Amino acid sequence: MATIKDIAAKAGVSPATVSRVLNYDPELSVGQDTKQRIFEVAEALNYTKHKKKQKVENQVFRLIQWYDSEEELADLYYLAIRLGIEQKAEELKVRLLKENLEELSDEQADGIIALGKFDAQQVKSLQKMNEPLLLVDFDGMPYGQDSLVVDFRQAVDLVLDHFVKTGHEKIGLLSGIEFTKGNRNQIEDPRKAFFQQRLQQLRLFDPRLMVAGAFTVNGGYQAMKTFLAEAEELPTALFASSDALGVGALRAIQEVGLRVPEDISVIGFNDVSVAKYVSPPLATVHVPTEWMGELALATMADIAREKAPVPRKITIGTQLILRASTR
Numbered sequence: 001m002a003t004i005k006d007i008a009a010k011a012g013v014s015p016a017t018v019s020r021v022l023n024y025d026p027e028l029s030v031g032q033d034t035k036q037r038i039f040e041v042a043e044a045l046n047y048t049k050h051k052k053k054q055k056v057e058n059q060v061f062r063l064i065q066w067y068d069s070e071e072e073l074a075d076l077y078y079l080a081i082r083l084g085i086e087q088k089a090e091e092l093k094v095r096l097l098k099e100n101l102e103e104l105s106d107e108q109a110d111g112i113i114a115l116g117k118f119d120a121q122q123v124k125s126l127q128k129m130n131e132p133l134l135l136v137d138f139d140g141m142p143y144g145q146d147s148l149v150v151d152f153r154q155a156v157d158l159v160l161d162h163f164v165k166t167g168h169e170k171i172g173l174l175s176g177i178e179f180t181k182g183n184r185n186q187i188e189d190p191r192k193a194f195f196q197q198r199l200q201q202l203r204l205f206d207p208r209l210m211v212a213g214a215f216t217v218n219g220g221y222q223a224m225k226t227f228l229a230e231a232e233e234l235p236t237a238l239f240a241s242s243d244a245l246g247v248g249a250l251r252a253i254q255e256v257g258l259r260v261p262e263d264i265s266v267i268g269f270n271d272v273s274v275a276k277y278v279s280p281p282l283a284t285v286h287v288p289t290e291w292m293g294e295l296a297l298a299t300m301a302d303i304a305r306e307k308a309p310v311p312r313k314i315t316i317g318t319q320l321i322l323r324a325s326t327r
Contacts, residue, residue: 002045011041022277024217042273043080059110060095066116074216075244076272084293111304117187119180132303136296148296148314155285156194158320159267163237172209172235174245191241209235220248228256243268243275246282265326280324
């Protein structure tokens with residue numbers, strides 16, 4: 001694992017600044033460019049390349065993201081996937097047209113990688129471009145499109161198996177709230193449904209321990225702060241739907257004098273680079289985001305080269321990474 005000093009040296013800032021940025025210190029005043037540089041260096045230094053020989057001949061792909069640069073820094077999940085796509089594109093000598101869905105160029109491309117969540121109208125707009133389309137982190141089957149998704153059910157099972165094994169019965173969820181960009185349709189957090197189903201099977205589900213906040217550090221902090229002030233019952237274990245939510249929850253829990261993990265164990269989701277550097281280091285579900293980005297680029301190259309008779313959905317597994325935030 002890269003150290004704070006390693007990141008500071010490569011980013012050209014002090015170790016103290018790196019530490020405060022990675023911990024989302026709300027009182028730190030640094031520019032957006034500096035934050036982005038630190039986060040990208042942190043991701044890059046913790047990134048393991050997955051080499052695969054593949055020949056691609058001067059292809060051009062559109063990369064369409066639903067997150068802008070500021071939103072990427074609020075939740076590093078999509079930044080990590082994007083970096084993986086860019087790394088693989090460089091390796092295969094593919095040219096990327098990084099474009100906004102509302103401002104697509106007329107330049108001809110060999111395919112479209114759409115990264116993020118999109119509503120039906122936006123998917124139709126992409127389909128009208130008559131270029132092979134791959135949806136990343138969004139299920140394309142209802143639209144007859146190829147897609148690359150994470151196995152959320154397996155991820156939730158890993159977390160709950162650990163919590164039950166370590167003796168927890170009061171298990172809470174801090175789920176995420178997000179919306180599509182176009183029509184502002186709320187997107188259901190898939191972890192929430194799987195969490196509820198599994199705990200109902202175990203006869204441990206308690207709706208009073210369900211919390212929700214925006215998929216950001218501040219969203220997790222505010223949601224957890226309100227919950228802790230009003231709750232009749234507190235969980236002894238908490239699963240956060242993203243590391244950003246988990247980092248915010250850690251701060252709120254510690255502010256009221258509770259200890260992690262002695263009073264509340266916390267597990268996040270994604271395993272972005274900052275999870276290792278918060279205090280205590282955040283246990284999390286590892287999603288191989290950079291490799292997911294690489295796989296997206298390689299899959300897009302295959303789709304562009306040969307049209308398949310039916311759409312494919314590639315499902316990515318996860319791993320539980322135990323750190324000091326859980327007992």
